[in-house]
Amino acid sequence: MKEELETYLYQHIPITQAMGIQVKQISKEKVILSAPFANNINHKRTVFGGSLHAVATLACWSLLYVNLKELKTLPFQIVITKSEVDYQAPVDSDFEAECRFPEEKEWQRFIKMLYLKGKARISLSAQIDHQGRVAVDYQGVFAAIFVDSST
Amino acid sequence: MKEELETYLYQHIPITQAMGIQVKQISKEKVILSAPFANNINHKRTVFGGSLHAVATLACWSLLYVNLKELKTLPFQIVITKSEVDYQAPVDSDFEAECRFPEEKEWQRFIKMLYLKGKARISLSAQIDHQGRVAVDYQGVFAAIFVDSST
Numbered sequence: 502m503k504e505e506l507e508t509y510l511y512q513h514i515p516i517t518q519a520m521g522i523q524v525k526q527i528s529k530e531k532v533i534l535s536a537p538f539a540n541n542i543n544h545k546r547t548v549f550g551g552s553l554h555a556v557a558t559l560a561c562w563s564l565l566y567v568n569l570k571e572l573k574t575l576p577f578q579i580v581i582t583k584s585e586v587d588y589q590a591p592v593d594s595d596f597e598a599e600c601r602f603p604e605e606k607e608w609q610r611f612i613k614m615l616y617l618k619g620k621a622r623i624s625l626s627a628q629i630d631h632q633g634r635v636a637v638d639y640q641g642v643f644a645a646i647f648v649d650s651s652t
Numbered sequence: 653m654k655e656e657l658e659t660y661l662y663q664h665i666p667i668t669q670a671m672g673i674q675v676k677q678i679s680k681e682k683v684i685l686s687a688p689f690a691n692n693i694n695h696k697r698t699v700f701g702g703s704l705h706a707v708a709t710l711a712c713w714s715l716l717y718v719n720l721k722e723l724k725t726l727p728f729q730i731v732i733t734k735s736e737v738d739y740q741a742p743v744d745s746d747f748e749a750e751c752r753f754p755e756e757k758e759w760q761r762f763i764k765m766l767y768l769k770g771k772a773r774i775s776l777s778a779q780i781d782h783q784g785r786v787a788v789d790y791q792g793v794f795a796a797i798f799v800d801s802s803t
Contacts, residue, residue, distance in 0.1 A: 513695035516703055519670030544664035550732040551706025552667055558702050581701040585736045 502527050506563060514559075520552055522559065525597060529571060532564040535597045547591040553598075553629055554586050557639035560600040561625040565643050568602070572612075575647040582622065583642040590636040592629060598639070600627040611645075620646040653678050657714060665710075671703055673710065676748060680722060683715040686748045698742040704749075704780055705737050708790035711751040712776035716794050719753070723763075726798040733773065734793040741787040743780060749790070751778040762796075771797040 503524045510517040510524075521540040526533040534556050541552035562579060569577050602608070603625060614621035622644045629637035654675045661668040661675075672691040677684040685707050692703035713730055720728050753759070754776060765772035773795045780788035 509695070514693070514700050516667075516670060516692055516700060519667060541667055542665070544660070545729060545731075549665050549667060549706070550735070551702070551709050554705050554709075554735065555700070555702025558705075578696060580696075580739075580742070582739050583737065584701070584705065584739075586734065588731075588733050588735075591731070 502567070506566075510559065516555075517559065520555065522556060524563070527563060527567060529568050530602045531599065532560045532567070533597050533599045534560045534563065535595060537595050538593065541596075545591070547593045548596060550586075550588055553588070553592065553596070553637045554584065554639065556596070557586070557598040557600075557627040557629060557637060558584060558641055560598040560627045561639070561641045561643065564600045564602065564625060565623070565645065568608075569645060574616075576649070578646045578648050580644045580646065581641055582644050585640045587638040588636070589638060590631060590634065592631045592636050594631065596629050596631065596636075598627045598629050598637075600625055615645055615647070620644060653718070657717075661710065667706075668710065671706065673707060675714070678714060678718060680719050681753045682750065683711045683718065684748050684750045685711045685714065686746060688746050689744065692747075696742070698744045699747060701737075701739055704739070704743065704747070704788045705735065705790065707747070708737070708749040708751075708778040708780060708788060709735060709792055711749040711778045712790070712792045712794065715751045715753065715776060716774070716796065719759075720796060725767075727800070729797045729799050731795045731797065732792055733795050736791045738789040739787070740789060741782060741785065743782045743787050745782065747780050747782065747787075749778045749780050749788075751776055766796055766798070771795060 543549040611623040694700040762774040778790040
């Protein structure tokens with residue numbers, strides 16, 4: 502599944518290749534994406550905030566994708582509708598964004614709404630740790646929509 | 653100033669070159685950065701949310717940079733501390749992020765605090781329009797800090 506997702510990202514979102522994003526871990530419970538420092542450096546020799554945000558976004562997107570695929574229902578689309586990032590400390594090394602499966606209750610609410618309405622929203626969070634503490638705290642709201650053909 | 657900023661971005665934040673970011677307009681009042689569709693496309697054949705966020709971030713950063721440079725005071729650093737994005741509609745073309753100078757009162761508060769404390773925060777917003785409406789509404793909180801050597 503790791504290689505499949507990586508290939509998918511590189512083919513369909515080419516900027517992920519320039520960012521050097523790699524899939525470190527992927528399961529229904531947890532997604533970890535990594536990216537190298539060099540590709541994402543900024544003028545202060547720390548990681549560009551835009552790259553931190555992008556990798557966190559894709560970690561959440563991937564977790565949602567894996568879990569929706571697993572349901573084997575109708576083809577679906579995932580759209581990001583909002584994001585919020587707290588940059589709590591600079592990152593000056595290769596980095597990883599980790600997204601974990603949300604609260605079961607929240608997931609059940611989301612799935613129920615998706616079946617009822619054909620679309621639903623869910624909030625997912627991702628963290629980037631650096632030197633033993635959270636450096637980037639990310640929250641994204643994603644909409645899932647059942648569609649006619651898989652995308 | 654356009655070429656200077658573009659060169660600066662490409663040299664110091666290499667991912668901006670992969671994104672194809674160009675400086676369309678830059679003044680103390682307004683910064684417009686553009687990016688081509690092809691470099692930033694995603695699996696839905698719309699612009700990747702991470703790229704929309706990154707270009708909006710850099711438009712705000714650039715506006716702050718130009719205005720702080722103009723003050724000709726101490727060397728300074730700019731750090732992003734928070735961002736919030738509303739993705740209101742998909743973008744499926746080349747796009748531009750525009751950041752305008754904030755309320756004069758807000759700017760004066762920021763500058764006063766910067767002189768008093770050597771650091772201060774300001775909220776800046778950027779928009780990306782598509783087909784005559786706002787498609788992406790971005791807000792970022794940036795901290796400026798006086799430092800020993802210019803960065």
